[in-house]
Amino acid sequence: MSSALTPSLELLSRRGFLKRSAIASAAVALPSILPSRLFGQNAPSNQINVGIIGTGNIAQGHMETMLGFSDVRIAAVCDVDRFRREAAADKINTYYGNKDCAIMRDFRELAARPGIDAIFVCTPDNWHALTAIEAIRNGKDVYVEKPLTLTIEEGRALVTAARKHGRIVQTGTQQRSSKRFHDTAEFIRNGGMGKLERIEILIPANNKYTGGSWQPEPVPEGLDWDMWLGPAPFSPFNRQACHYNFRFILDYAAGQTTNWGAHYIDIAQWALGADDSGPVEVEGHGEFPTTGLFTTATKVDFTCRYAGGEQLRCRTRYDGISDGNVRFFGERGWIDVSRSASTASAPEILREVTARKGALKLASSANHHDNFFQSMRTRSLPISDVEIGHRTTTVCNLGNIAMLLDRKVRWDPKKESFVDDPLADRMRARSMRGPWSMV
């Protein structure tokens, strides 16, 4: 089980940081907010230069947030869709009042670009591990959107790469930077509900059922479809298979199980103290479309059992609410937390949550982006460190595998392999279409 404190990251190269920061310093001189003792006499500029890979739906929010940071500069954008990358650059240039934002099609060019300190990976899930690892190899810190990776094996490879190269990697599970979720997890960890018995998670329904067409269509001008597909098995272009909808096709993502599950299971993992571990058994019985374009579960229902006996059930909600929630059941009753509200079986429970009287204090963050940038500056682990993101995504992927197999699977969270289950073990990884690989 993980420590409640954020350890410092000692693997990082201070020389490399100074070198990169010096480049930034030469470009724009801003007052440093860092104590000079951190960097000696040649204190670099405090500005962080960011590149964004993937400029679609989720990247828009990141751009708008980062444009509000005076000490962060979005210096480059990359997308395989020319219309999207140009629109993103226009937006950034308009805000800054210049034409400095670099535009590129190939993420490898951005990863290797000098002067970029951090890269935001906002691609479809299919690409997360490859783009993030390429950035890490090139000495960049990385913010990876959730779910961290498409497969369990890719998640471990990403963690290994981050540690090997000493890079900061923040997972985009921003609920960890919400006081509501933080205080609830801390309350549970301090035994506030007494012995924790079970956790119930509801996630929004898959809003792409059957009926999507996968009839081949001409690739529209401006889109590099082969690059969009990347490591996924070949499939001809179809508009419904591409932007946004990718998340409902198993070759590119894993549906609401990872889309929303990554947020709410993450809070459960936090409350369980399982940030470096996971369940030992998962049973799943979902429903999947039998034909058409979409392949991810339309009904999610899986139950995890942890070594301590706690059970976590994650299932689809059908009330049309576009949010999840996590409800913890313990000896004292229950407490339920979502993005909009906290409720409990008794009002005093909620008062105790906000009072934060427990001895164990979980690491806290008031802003997910700022936490990432501060982690870059201090070279300490961020609130949603890559290992945490990997473990949460693993739970989601275990749920998906159990549902696809329509049965129970046993999992060894230490070895990160299934127990006596060769079929499930083959689903930990995927083959990558050439030229792509994790090498």
Next chain:
Amino acid sequence: MPQATEPVPNLQAAKPKAPADYKDREAWFTASPDPWKEVARLQFGGDRTFATTVHRMIVHAERDQWPVVEKRLLQTLGDPEISEAGRQFVCRMLGLVGTEVCVPAVAKLLMNEPTADVARLTFDVLPVASVDEHYRAALGRLKGAPRAGLIGSIARRGDARAVDALAVIAVDANETAAIRALAERAIKKLNSTSTP
């Protein structure tokens, strides 16, 4: 209220031709498509219900039933008219339950550049030692993107016996810089356990 006037189909006019022979007639009544054969006709954009049926049969099959499942998949793979989408599907399924038995058939796909990536859908997750031999053999045959993908697969499987062949690629002036660099990284990975 007036009734909607839908034209009533004249079923008699269709004159279904049931065979006169008793056995043929019985077969005519009971015949239905075999999903294991139908998946060979799977098209991108087409009905994939048969593929779903086969997938579910595979994941529900008990371990001692895998040999039969594998055999049926290989029969489908051997269909000379198999479609591109059908071949991709079958190779994925062999990746789930395949054994040494499927290696020769899939190895033929591996040696052919247009189908090499599809072959790796099976081989990459197949815990069978002979796969490594076929991967090494293919290393000298494939070019371009299929070769790059293959190098990644070799490194992932940890086949240290491929290092010599990779070393040749890493210094091959006729090879692209990207693949030479990839070969170098693969060698490093194979020589080290702290990867990627």
